[in-house]
Amino acid sequence: MKVVVSSSGPGLDSEVSPIFGRCPYFVLVDTETNDAKTIVNPAISASGGAGVQSSQMLIREGAEAVIGMNVGPNAMQVFVAAGIPVYQATGGTVQQAVEALRAGTLPLLSGPTVSTDHGKGAAGGRGMGGGRGMGMGRRG
Amino acid sequence: MRIVVASGKGGTGKTLVATGLALVASETAPTALLDADVEAPNAALFLHPTFHHQHAVEVLTPVIDEALCTHCGRCAEVCAFHAIASLPDRTLVFEEMCHGCGSCTLNCPEGAISEVPHAIGMIHAGQAGAVAFAEGELQIGEAMATPIIHGLSRYAEAEGWAEREWFIVDSPPGTACPVIETLREADVALLVTEPTPFGLHDLRLAVNLARDVLQVPVGIVLNKDDGLDPSVEEYCEAEGLPILMRIPYRREIAESYSQGRPLVVALPEYREGFEALLKKAAALRKPVAAASGGAA
Numbered sequence: 550m551k552v553v554v555s556s557s558g559p560g561l562d563s564e565v566s567p568i569f570g571r572c573p574y575f576v577l578v579d580t581e582t583n584d585a586k587t588i589v590n591p592a593i594s595a596s597g598g599a600g601v602q603s604s605q606m607l608i609r610e611g612a613e614a615v616i617g618m619n620v621g622p623n624a625m626q627v628f629v630a631a632g633i634p635v636y637q638a639t640g641g642t643v644q645q646a647v648e649a650l651r652a653g654t655l656p657l658l659s660g661p662t663v664s665t666d667h668g669k670g671a672a673g674g675r676g677m678g679g680g681r682g683m684g685m686g687r688r689g
Numbered sequence: 690m691r692i693v694v695a696s697g698k699g700g701t702g703k704t705l706v707a708t709g710l711a712l713v714a715s716e717t718a719p720t721a722l723l724d725a726d727v728e729a730p731n732a733a734l735f736l737h738p739t740f741h742h743q744h745a746v747e748v749l750t751p752v753i754d755e756a757l758c759t760h761c762g763r764c765a766e767v768c769a770f771h772a773i774a775s776l777p778d779r780t781l782v783f784e785e786m787c788h789g790c791g792s793c794t795l796n797c798p799e800g801a802i803s804e805v806p807h808a809i810g811m812i813h814a815g816q817a818g819a820v821a822f823a824e825g826e827l828q829i830g831e832a833m834a835t836p837i838i839h840g841l842s843r844y845a846e847a848e849g850w851a852e853r854e855w856f857i858v859d860s861p862p863g864t865a866c867p868v869i870e871t872l873r874e875a876d877v878a879l880l881v882t883e884p885t886p887f888g889l890h891d892l893r894l895a896v897n898l899a900r901d902v903l904q905v906p907v908g909i910v911l912n913k914d915d916g917l918d919p920s921v922e923e924y925c926e927a928e929g930l931p932i933l934m935r936i937p938y939r940r941e942i943a944e945s946y947s948q949g950r951p952l953v954v955a956l957p958e959y960r961e962g963f964e965a966l967l968k969k970a971a972a973l974r975k976p977v978a979a980a981s982g983g984a985a
Contacts, residue, residue: 597832598771598786605765605774623783627774630781 550580552650553612554643559587561644568668569617570600570624576643577610580651585643599668600624608633616646621668622661637662691856692970693875694910695899697891699862701881702912702936705946706966707859708735709953713963714855715819721850722817724824725871726861727810727837733824735951736817743813746825746840747806748789748833753780757801764793764802785832810837812844821850834867842874855967864891864898872898877970878905879933883913884921892921896930906973908933910966933969934962 555572557564561583566572575588588610592602600620604627607615615628615635628635636655638646649655694707703726711722724732751764751773758780765775772786773793784807794802809831814823823845825837838861842851850856860871872878878899882892892909900907909930911921915938925932936942936952936959945955953960 592771595771598783601774601781601783601786602771605776608776609762623786626783627776627781630774630779631776 550613551577551611552580552614552616552647553577553588553607553610554615554638554646555617556587556643561585561647562642564642565616565618565638565640565646567618569620570603571595571668572603572617575603575607577607577612578643578647580647583647597666598623600665601627604628614650616650616655619662619667620658621663621665623665625658625661690854690876690971690974691851691858691874692877692879693858693860693871693905694879694881695860695868695872695895696862696881697864697893697895698882698888701862701883701888702910703862703881704732704735704859705912705936705942705952706879706881706910706934707857708732708951709959709963710967711736711820711822711855711857712818712951712953713960714857714967718854719821720819720855720857721821721823721845721848721853723841723845723850723856723858724822725838725841725858725867727825727827727834727841727867728861730824730826732859733813733817733822734949736820736822738815738817738820738822740813740815742815743811744844745808746810746812746837747808748787748836749791749804750784750787750789750807751782751793751802752805753782754801754803755780757799759799759801761798763796763798767792767796785830788833789836809833812837812841814844814848821848821853823850834861835870838867838870842870862891864894868895868898869903872903872905875899875903875905876974878907879910879966879970880907881910881912882921884911884915884918886918886920889921889924893924896928900930906975908970908973910934910936912936913938931969931973933973934966936962 554576555566555569556574556576557566571593577586592599600623604624608631616638635658637658694703696703714720724730762775765773772783774781810827825841827834861867880895882888899905909932914935
């Protein structure tokens with residue numbers, strides 16, 4: 550099974566990231582072979598919709614299960630719709646999280662653990678307030 | 690003329706100034722007031738209007754026909770707001786993130802997307818004494834204030850309020866899209882600030898937006914003026930920004946405000962200040978360029 554872990558860095562020895570949609574990396578691990586593929590998160594600086602963007606990217610990458618410390622409502626909704634289980638890690642490395650999943654000790658999340666935009670500040674840079682509102686044509 | 694009361698920083702006294710202006714102006718000339726602070730409209734708390742009209746503001750959001758959808762992912766790819774998740778066998782729409790731009794519908798190769806109205810808030814309109822009054826109210830959980838403000842302006846224009854001698858708009862705080870939506874059609878912007886480092890910081894942003902980006906004439910109202918921090922005055926002096934009114938830092942003002950009593954009613958000694966502010970704001974207005982004839 551391919552499981553994806555939200556990660557602070559590349560590879561199996563990085564710490565699991567406390568945020569999801571805007572975490573810097575995802576590590577996709579094959580639980581049978583322990584092969585790991587690092588994916589740089591393209592949604593890290595999204596002004597909005599990072600959870601939606603990153604979760605569908607992971608599904609298209611073939612993730613069959615997800616491990617994170619916190620997952621927001623939009624990403625959670627995408628995983629639920631895709632029938633992909635989301636497990637909660639409490640910390641440690643990506644490798645340790647995958648081993649805990651193998652051992653069956655990671656709890657399955659049934660709903661989001663944080664609200665929308667939780668990871669905005671944590672991802673670095675000023676994400677707030679940008680990109681809202683729609684462009685309306687000038688009055689003729 | 691359209692006077693937009695804005696601020697940058699929240700809590701500087703925009704509503705205090707806008708309601709004071711509207712009440713004083715309406716005694717001698719046709720006046721309308723719009724509360725465009727649609728995330729927290731509260732001018733009505735001071736004016737106690739009687740509402741006689743309301744309508745919903747809607748944006749068009751996509752609905753996917755799963756029978757036609759091939760899950761190609763084009764809609765999610767073109768969505769600038771990541772409001773669509775395209776999964777291998779399902780397509781999800783996150784309505785509250787949709788800006789209603791229609792890109793997904795235009796780009797769907799299967800014609801599988803139709804658009805349905807999604808209500809994001811309300812416009813309430815009525816009368817408060819001699820003041821024609823309307824406010825926008827963004828529904829809780831919705832992210833887009835701008836379409837509500839746009840709808841509020843269009844309503845007021847349809848009612849002929851924009852042609853009134855005094856058309857006063859109470860803007861939201863900040864300098865993002867909702868504020869731009871209120872300021873871009875302003876004849877004059879009154880930026881309300883307070884003499885603190887926070888007030889100064891956000892005043893600079895508001896001046897940058899109103900005067901420099903949108904080219905709107907700007908006057909400053911210095912509220913909670915306790916005379917202790919000269920930095921806002923020094924900034925205004927250096928930038929050539931006129932301080933049109935000073936409202937002192939007084940307990941009586943805060944008390945009347947907390948009781949929902951407009952300043953000019955509770956403390957009539959400030960009426961003259963607002964009368965003068967109207968005149969000074971009108972004097973700031975750009976002369977209508979007869980030569981260019983560009984004004985629509």
